[in-house]
Amino acid sequence: MANLFYTFFFMILLxxxxxxxxxxxxxxxxxxxxxxxxxxxxxxxPMEIVRGDFFYPNGDSIYIPxxxxxxxxxxxxxxxxxxxxxxxxxxxxxxxxxxxxxENKFFAVDTPLPYDKLLNAFRDGIISxxxxxxxxxxxxxxxxxxxxxxxxxVSGEWLTKEIKVFRAEESNxxxxxxxxxxxxxxxxxxxxxxxxxxxxxxxxxxxxNGAPLKKWPLYLKRYQWQLQTSGPGQLQDIRLYTFNGxxxxxxxxxxTLPLELSNHSAPKRLDIxxxxxSGKQYVAEIRLNESEILREFEKYLNAELKxxxxxxxxxxxxxxAIGLSLRCENYILVLESMNIEVYSAN
Numbered sequence: 001m002a003n004l005f006y007t008f009f010f011m012i013l014l015x016x017x018x019x020x021x022x023x024x025x026x027x028x029x030x031x032x033x034x035x036x037x038x039x040x041x042x043x044x045x046p047m048e049i050v051r052g053d054f055f056y057p058n059g060d061s062i063y064i065p066x067x068x069x070x071x072x073x074x075x076x077x078x079x080x081x082x083x084x085x086x087x088x089x090x091x092x093x094x095x096x097x098x099x100x101x102x103e104n105k106f107f108a109v110d111t112p113l114p115y116d117k118l119l120n121a122f123r124d125g126i127i128s129x130x131x132x133x134x135x136x137x138x139x140x141x142x143x144x145x146x147x148x149x150x151x152x153x154v155s156g157e158w159l160t161k162e163i164k165v166f167r168a169e170e171s172n173x174x175x176x177x178x179x180x181x182x183x184x185x186x187x188x189x190x191x192x193x194x195x196x197x198x199x200x201x202x203x204x205x206x207x208x209n210g211a212p213l214k215k216w217p218l219y220l221k222r223y224q225w226q227l228q229t230s231g232p233g234q235l236q237d238i239r240l241y242t243f244n245g246x247x248x249x250x251x252x253x254x255x256t257l258p259l260e261l262s263n264h265s266a267p268k269r270l271d272i273x274x275x276x277x278s279g280k281q282y283v284a285e286i287r288l289n290e291s292e293i294l295r296e297f298e299k300y301l302n303a304e305l306k307x308x309x310x311x312x313x314x315x316x317x318x319x320x321a322i323g324l325s326l327r328c329e330n331y332i333l334v335l336e337s338m339n340i341e342v343y344s345a346n
Contacts, residue, residue, distance in 0.1 A: 032087045033122045033136060037062055039078040040143040040153075040245070041070040045102045045211060046197045047144040050178060052096035054140065056089040057115070064096065064142055071197050074219070075153055075160050075245020077139055090118050091140070094152070097171060098144050099178060101193050102211040104186075106178075107148045109168035117163055121154045128157040129239070129249035137161070143245055147213040149220065151245055158239075160247040165220050218294050219243040222265055223301060225309040228258035232277040233315025241269035243294070258310070266297045267311060273345060274315050281345040282319050289337035296335075300328050319344065 037054055041047040052064035065079035072078045092115040097108040118140070125136045135157055143151035148168040153160050175186050184192070194203040222244075229235050237251045244265035270286045300309045307329050314323035319342045324335040 031119050031123075032089050034086045035088060035122070035138050035140055036080050036082070037064045038080060038139050038141045038155075039065055039070050040072060040074060040076055040141050040151075041078075042074045042145065043071045044198055044202065045100070045146055046071040046193065047101065048099045049144070050097040050099060050106070050173060052094070052098070052142065054091035054113075055093040055095065057092050058089070060089075062088065062091075069101075069193060069197060070144065074143060074145070074243075075141070075151070075155075075247070077141060077155055080139075090115060090122060094142065096142060096144075096150075096168075097173065099173070100144070100146065100211075101190055101197075102206050103146065103213075104190060106171045106173040107144075107168040108171035109148075109150060109166070111166060113152065114164055118154065121161060121163065126156060126159055129159065129237075129251070130157055145219070146211050146216045149216050151220070153245055155247075158247060159249060160245060162244055162246050165244075215294070218266075218298070220265065222263045223297055223309060225261050225264060225266075225297075225311055226258045227261055227311050227313070229313045229315055231315045231321070232317055233274045235313070235315065236273040236275060236281070238273075239271040240267060241271075242266060243268045243290075260308075262308075266293055268293075270313075272313065276315070276317055276319075282342055283345045284322060284340055284342045286322070286324070287339040288324075288335065292335060292337045296326055296333055300326065300331070 039049060039052070047070045048068065049064060049066035049070070052066055053061040054064065055061045062084055065081050068079070070078055091113055093110070093112050095110040097106065099106050122137055125134050127133070128135045137154040137156035139155040141153045141155055141160070143153065145151065148170065149165065150168055151165050152163045154163060155161075179186075179189055181189065191203065194206070227238070235252055235257065237249070240248045240250070242265035246265065250259060267288060268290070269288065271283070272286065273281065273283050275281050297309065310327040312325045312327055314325070316322065322340055322342070324338060326333045326335065
């Protein structure tokens, strides 16, 4: 009778241990959301995925759209292939291999993903700048940059949030398995592809000078900066595009100025809505000059000033009276090389 009791007790313990050992995988499997994988690359630096997959905690996977030239824009949603179930687990690993046309190199990486950070992004949700209602991200995007840089974003309702940045290693791929065409050489295929996607002039420039590898870390770099306004105009909202591919929306019914943007990449584009002193509403699309804004952000950073960078938008009485400047302690730099398009919103 005693032996039967201990045998029964041991079976309970064993069953409990098996349950404990599988609890992590079980709990991760329950965290499922509706999302789709997508791909991204800068418009000036086309890429092509050889093979890419997101892996789930249980070992299953979903493929990333591949075998097409990518230059849809950094951080932008690319292809959407409806594969598998709509509701999927959050991935915890990425394996991908691709070809960089401007570098004439293959890269590959097999890396864990920050599962908890991804999960929290989906779980916390977002406020849609389109509807104003609570919703969720619905894309996980892989961005392929120069020199093996890779970015992972979540995206939904226009908003995009960076999750992880890492580097891949150069890899060796048999060209014939990537592009099986005996009538054209590797060099001819690269020239034809780049001429089609970025133009012959830019292709020749890259041939002469190489791809600008050193500037990619500047795209990804984060700064402590602050957005503020001056003048009689009243800012209503802003859509902020940053060089690391993120997109953020601020409605100034809910946010106050100055707006603290700690640990943000440098601004690339701003779409703003504002009212002038007479109440007329305008919308402006402001595209900053890449060389100027990155150079000046670096200059302020290297000066080791105590105060954060202040990015100031001056809103005047008229639609065309818009000025931009960077300010910090006793320094003021008026930005000049930018493109601004203004529309009446009334």
